[in-house]
Amino acid sequence: MILKGKAVKKYFPIHKGVFLQVAGHVKALECIDFEIGEKSTLGIVGESGCGKTTLGKVISRIHPMSGGELEYSDSAGNIHKMTRRMGKDVLRHYQRDVQMIFQDPYNSLDPRMTISRIIGEPLDVHRMYMDKAERKEYISSLLERVGLHPEYGDRFPHEFSGGQRQRISIARAVALKPRLIICDEPTSALDVSVQSQVINLLDELKEEFNLSYLFISHDLDVIHHVSDRIMVMYLGSVMEEGKAEDIMNNPAHPYTKMLIASIPGRKGSDEGERASIGGEPPSPINPPPGCPFSTRCPIAMDKCRKAMPPVSETGEGHRVRCYLYGGEV
Numbered sequence: 186m187i188l189k190g191k192a193v194k195k196y197f198p199i200h201k202g203v204f205l206q207v208a209g210h211v212k213a214l215e216c217i218d219f220e221i222g223e224k225s226t227l228g229i230v231g232e233s234g235c236g237k238t239t240l241g242k243v244i245s246r247i248h249p250m251s252g253g254e255l256e257y258s259d260s261a262g263n264i265h266k267m268t269r270r271m272g273k274d275v276l277r278h279y280q281r282d283v284q285m286i287f288q289d290p291y292n293s294l295d296p297r298m299t300i301s302r303i304i305g306e307p308l309d310v311h312r313m314y315m316d317k318a319e320r321k322e323y324i325s326s327l328l329e330r331v332g333l334h335p336e337y338g339d340r341f342p343h344e345f346s347g348g349q350r351q352r353i354s355i356a357r358a359v360a361l362k363p364r365l366i367i368c369d370e371p372t373s374a375l376d377v378s379v380q381s382q383v384i385n386l387l388d389e390l391k392e393e394f395n396l397s398y399l400f401i402s403h404d405l406d407v408i409h410h411v412s413d414r415i416m417v418m419y420l421g422s423v424m425e426e427g428k429a430e431d432i433m434n435n436p437a438h439p440y441t442k443m444l445i446a447s448i449p450g451r452k453g454s455d456e457g458e459r460a461s462i463g464g465e466p467p468s469p470i471n472p473p474p475g476c477p478f479s480t481r482c483p484i485a486m487d488k489c490r491k492a493m494p495p496v497s498e499t500g501e502g503h504r505v506r507c508y509l510y511g512g513e514v
Contacts, residue, residue, distance in 0.1 A: 186222055186258050187365050187397050188244065188283070193217040194252035195236075195243050195421075199470065212469050213239040215421045216253070221365060224391070226398040228412030228429065230405055230444070234466060236421040237401045238288070241367045244399065245285045246276070257282075260364065281311050284358040288370040290350035294342040300328070301338035304357045311361055327356040331386060348379035355386065359394060367399045372407065384411060405448055409433050414502075417441045420466055420477035422493075427503030437505040440478050476507070484509075 194217075196210040214236050221227050229237045242248045244255070255267040257279055265275050284307075287293035294303055304324050308315070315323060325335035331352040342350055351371060358366050368387065372380040384407065390396060402408050408415055408429075415432040417425040417440065425438040436442045443462045464481045467473050473480055479489040489508055496504050497511035 186220060186256075188258070189220045189256040190217055190244075190253065191256070192253040193219075193240070193243060193250055193255070195239055195248060196251040209470055212472060213421050214243065214251075215472075217418075217421075217423055219416060219423075219426075221397055221399060223364075224395050224397055225413045226391070226400055226411055228400045228402065228408035228415045229418060230402060230408045230415060231418035232462075232466060233403065234420075234469070235418040237403075237418055238369050239421075240418075241285065241369050241399060241401055245283055245367055246280065247285075277311070281361050282364045283367065284361060284363040284365075285367040285369065286351070286354050286358050286371045289374055290347055290354050291342060293354055294350060296342050299339055299341060300353055303342075303353065304328070304338075304360055307357060307361050313361070324360075327360055328353075330359075330390075331356045332382075346379075347375050348383065351375060351379075351383055352386070355383075355390070359390060359396075362394060363396070365397045365399065367401070369401045370403070373402070373404070380407070387411070405433070405444060417444070420472060421469060422477055423506065424478065425503075425505045425507075427500070431500060431503045435500070435503075437499045437503070437510060438478075438507050439482050439484055439509075 193214055195214040196212055198207045199209040199211060200206065201208040217240060219227060229240065231237055239248065243250055249269050257265045257267060259265065259278055259282065265271070267275070271279070301324050304327055305320060308320070324338055328335050328337060333349060333352055342353070345353065371387070372383050375383060387398070388411070391398065398411070400408065400411050412429045414427065415429050416423055417432070417438065419440055425432065425436065425441045432441065433445065436445055447462070462481060467477065467480055473490070475490045475492050476482070476485070476494055479485040482489065486508060494506050494508045495511065496506050499505055499510055
């Protein structure tokens with residue numbers, strides 16, 4: 186185990202009035218439990234606004250948690266429990282072990298810095314000092330490893346295509362030899378042909394550097410291809426979680442079934458299931474009582490609208506939050 190989350194929450198305050206008093210909260214994450222093991226990939230899927238990227242930013246410490254706990258196992262096997270705050274030494278090791286690849290490869294790269302400076306900046310921040318020749322050779326080897334010429338190190342981000350920029354982002358992420366990389370929709374801004382190249386590169390790096398991934402995407406086909414386990418999110422809550430094959434072949438939650446049925450060209454669904462998910466997700470500022478999907482679920486019962494369903498086991502390691510599989514009100 187590298188990282189484990191227990192009841193992770195993230196609320197964003199809403200400020201109103203002349204004195205910007207807190208008038209409410211956007212409940213982006215609500216009691217999220219997850220676990221990421223060694224050399225494994227946890228895929229997170231869901232509609233836009235479900236909290237996927239927020240969870241990635243909470244894990245990377247870009248956003249502080251509003252509640253809950255993270256358990257981080259360092260390379261020596263020591264377990265560190267982290268809440269909203271953590272010690273500086275643990276934080277430094279954690280931020281070195283957990284890196285992030287962002288969705289937009291252009292905005293994630295400083296346009297005023299050369300590629301060599303961009304890739305080398307994490308080395309300076311984490312005090313991985315090298316002499317000039319050794320540093321140049323290391324950065325050149327990273328560029329070659331992600332499929333770019335070492336001479337590109339003297340160029341600037343605007344001189345590259347979207348796929349090349351994402352390769353630069355990947356090189357920067359692996360520069361510190363992390364244990365976990367958060368991939369926030371790393372292929373969504375790329376052409377289809379380039380998407381497959383980037384995914385194949387990430388697969389190769391996973392084996393070569395013994396990496397684990399938290400892979401965020403709205404594309405279930407991509408998630409299915411890269412993930413060992415899949416977590417389905419809706420309005421800041423986990424609706425279903427299990428092995429990738431179990432989720433794709435035996436989905437339990439109505440939301441998961443509708444997501445899978447909406448994949449173009451997918452076989453095995455009847456015409457009724459192929460219908461798109463109707464309506465719009467409720468506002469995270471004022472979520473509905475009970476199951477958050479109850480306002481759009483075609484088979485919602487009265488009790489679904491009264492209280493949040495409990496988590497039920499439908500198989501080995503396959504968990505679903507739905508009254509169809511247990512729980513009484």
